[in-house]
Amino acid sequence: xxxxxxxxxxxxxxxxxxxxxxxxxxxxxxxxxxxxxxxxxxxxxxxxxxxxxxxxxxxxxxxxxxxxxxxxxxxxxxxxxxxxxxxxxxxxxxxxxxxxxxxxxxxxxxxxxxxx
Amino acid sequence: xxxxxxxxxxxxxxxxxxxxxxxxxxxxxxxxxxxxxxxxxxxxxxxxxxxxxxxxxxxxxxxxxxxxxxxxxxxxxxxxxxxxxxxxxxxxxxxxxxxxxxxxxxxxxxxxx
Numbered sequence: 001x002x003x004x005x006x007x008x009x010x011x012x013x014x015x016x017x018x019x020x021x022x023x024x025x026x027x028x029x030x031x032x033x034x035x036x037x038x039x040x041x042x043x044x045x046x047x048x049x050x051x052x053x054x055x056x057x058x059x060x061x062x063x064x065x066x067x068x069x070x071x072x073x074x075x076x077x078x079x080x081x082x083x084x085x086x087x088x089x090x091x092x093x094x095x096x097x098x099x100x101x102x103x104x105x106x107x108x109x110x111x112x113x114x115x116x
Numbered sequence: 117x118x119x120x121x122x123x124x125x126x127x128x129x130x131x132x133x134x135x136x137x138x139x140x141x142x143x144x145x146x147x148x149x150x151x152x153x154x155x156x157x158x159x160x161x162x163x164x165x166x167x168x169x170x171x172x173x174x175x176x177x178x179x180x181x182x183x184x185x186x187x188x189x190x191x192x193x194x195x196x197x198x199x200x201x202x203x204x205x206x207x208x209x210x211x212x213x214x215x216x217x218x219x220x221x222x223x224x225x226x227x228x229x
Contacts, residue, residue, distance in 0.1 A: 005171060031215050033192040033216075035219075040125060040221055041218050041221055042120075042122075042222045043160075043206065043208075043217075043219040044219070045216065045217075045218075048215075048216070050215070058216075080192075083121040090159075092162065094215055097142055104150070104162050104165060106161060107159050107160040107161075109158075109159040110159060
């Protein structure tokens with residue numbers, strides 16, 4: 001079974017800090033995604049990557065950057081954290097170039113990030 | 117970009133009641149459709165999906181959803197809910213040919229024993 005592991009379940013940081021959220025998948029998936037989940041807003045795509053060193057902006061990339069140096073690891077970076085980035089962050093991965101019936105997105109458990 | 121609409125963000129009902137959650141999307145092309153569930157403190161799980169074929173899709177835990185193309189809808193139903201169905205439910209749409217999912221805002225469902 002695919003496992004998507006996010007390094008922290010809970011994280012508390014201060015305004016202005018540089019924050020790294022790490023995600024690792026163990027099934028050699030090409031595509032990885034970062035979402036944020038907020039009450040009443042659902043999941044919104046921040047960034048995604050379809051290959052090592054490749055990245056594309058999602059719907060809300062402002063204030064974030066990403067890094068994909070190795071296929072199994074996709075990092076989300078908050079260059080200078082702000083309180084409006086307090087949220088639940090979800091990582092996901094899928095194999096191949098497109099979704100098909102046997103390749104749904106697999107999600108990690110999420111990181112609940114609080115910026116004070 | 118396509119949008120996904122879920123109404124009635126908070127739903128409260130008693131055990132054995134029937135549940136129906138609406139999902140409408142705005143994209144007019146070929147789409148793949150999903151319902152995900154997130155139980156308290158757990159990760160997002162796939163409940164059911166539609167790619168093609170029979171528009172009435174049966175998923176896990178007694179859930180089903182019906183794709184009505186003319187109405188751009190993919191409503192989720194369960195005839196008789198249990199306390200363990202308390203969770204947040206998300207509808208998601210994928211445009212055929214790419215790997216992105218657009219999510220609705222979710223329905224928080226609370227089932228009272």
